[in-house]
Amino acid sequence: MKEKILVTGGTGYIGSHTVVELQTAGYEVIVIDNLSNSTVDSLNGVASITGITPAFEKIDCCDKLALDGVFKKHQDIKAVIHFAASKAVGESVEKPLLYYRNNLVSLLNVLECMTENKVPNFVFSSSATVYGQPEILPVTEDAPVQPATSPYGNTKQIAEEVIRDCTVADANLKSVILRYFNPVGAHPSAAIGELPNGIPNNLIPFVTQTAIGLRECLSVFGDDYNTPDGSAIRDYIYVVDLAKAHVIAVERLLACANKTNPEIFNLGTGKGLSVLEILEVFEKATGVKVNRKIVARRTGDIEKVWADPSLANTELGWTAKTPTSEMLSSAWEWEKKLRDSR
Numbered sequence: 001m002k003e004k005i006l007v008t009g010g011t012g013y014i015g016s017h018t019v020v021e022l023q024t025a026g027y028e029v030i031v032i033d034n035l036s037n038s039t040v041d042s043l044n045g046v047a048s049i050t051g052i053t054p055a056f057e058k059i060d061c062c063d064k065l066a067l068d069g070v071f072k073k074h075q076d077i078k079a080v081i082h083f084a085a086s087k088a089v090g091e092s093v094e095k096p097l098l099y100y101r102n103n104l105v106s107l108l109n110v111l112e113c114m115t116e117n118k119v120p121n122f123v124f125s126s127s128a129t130v131y132g133q134p135e136i137l138p139v140t141e142d143a144p145v146q147p148a149t150s151p152y153g154n155t156k157q158i159a160e161e162v163i164r165d166c167t168v169a170d171a172n173l174k175s176v177i178l179r180y181f182n183p184v185g186a187h188p189s190a191a192i193g194e195l196p197n198g199i200p201n202n203l204i205p206f207v208t209q210t211a212i213g214l215r216e217c218l219s220v221f222g223d224d225y226n227t228p229d230g231s232a233i234r235d236y237i238y239v240v241d242l243a244k245a246h247v248i249a250v251e252r253l254l255a256c257a258n259k260t261n262p263e264i265f266n267l268g269t270g271k272g273l274s275v276l277e278i279l280e281v282f283e284k285a286t287g288v289k290v291n292r293k294i295v296a297r298r299t300g301d302i303e304k305v306w307a308d309p310s311l312a313n314t315e316l317g318w319t320a321k322t323p324t325s326e327m328l329s330s331a332w333e334w335e336k337k338l339r340d341s342r
């Protein structure tokens with residue numbers, strides 16, 4: 001067994017996939033989650049893949065005392081990967097205080113507990129949302145951060161600043177900030193995947209739920225963008241590729257190989273696909289038709305964004321290799337398994 005890694009939000013979508021990759025790489029993983037947007041079942045999925053059930057603490061990171069207790073109980077934690085956060089853009093507009101409290105208080109608590117318990121290495125889940133609509137595509141890490149269009153986006157920007165300030169103040173704290181583009185798909189075993197609460201906000205769960213007949217029709221938000229087919233473009237990245245980048249980030253910090261502090265990396269494929277292209281790939285890969293209608297643009301959506309992932313490619317030796325058809329097929333397999341089991 002290698003070092004102990006604490007994963008907050010480890011029962012969630014990206015968290016659970018990352019726990020699998022950490023365990024596969026030999027790390028001992030401790031998972032914290034308040035289960036507000038996930039269930040502990042995902043750890044059974046993890047165990048069915050890796051043969052190891054990680055230690056689990058049902059803790060809210062906003063509860064500093066409880067969080068500190070986890071650091072005290074599991075001595076000698078070497079790194080923290082902090083996923084725990086609320087992530088629905090629309091909900092954040094309606095409930096800003098919930099988002100500021102949940103996403104920022106938890107971050108402050110995690111950083112304080114790390115300092116007090118002498119845990120030096122920190123990996124943070126950030127988002128391409130910090131770029132807004134970039135002027136130059138593909139977008140690089142040094143592109144200007146744009147004023148946030150939602151409280152959710154703002155929490156990611158503020159969090160990045162908090163981390164930057166803390167690394168300046170404390171030379172012992174080392175951090176990697178990962179800016180995700182659009183994570184999709186499920187583990188190839190279909191033992192873990194995305195479990196949206198209620199009506200999905202994100203495209204792929206809505207596509208799979210429509211394909212399986214749970215939703216009548218997918219609304220394509222806008223066909224009048226300045227893109228080749230008029231629908232909006234994103235950089236869809238396979239969640240397993242994304243998870244693997246976290247293991248590399250941890251290894252880089254443990255080896256003291258980071259070149260700046262914090263180090264910031266885009267995690268994307270470098271390829272943009274439109275909503276209509278995604279539907280075409282999904283239908284071809286699965287042989288299932290997706291009912292759709294074109295509706296008005298969704299408020300707050302940007303037109304197009306895709307990553308320049310070359311910094312992560314060269315510095316981390318990481319590439320998002322999985323073809324889009326494979327990502328979408330894995331999402332479909334997961335959806336079918338979910339509905340079979342209910």
Ligand code: UFG
Pocket residue numbers: 087089127128129180181182201202203204206218219220221222232233234275298301
């Ligand atoms: N879309 C539809 N119909 C739907 C859902 C989405 O047409 O029912 C479109 C959107 O308009 C957008 C694309 O599909 O063009 C992707 O939408 P998602 O909601 O899946 O993802 P977003 O790009 O809007 O947002 C995601 C995450 C955010 C994160 C952002 C970073 O949900 O948390 O990526 O770019 F901040």
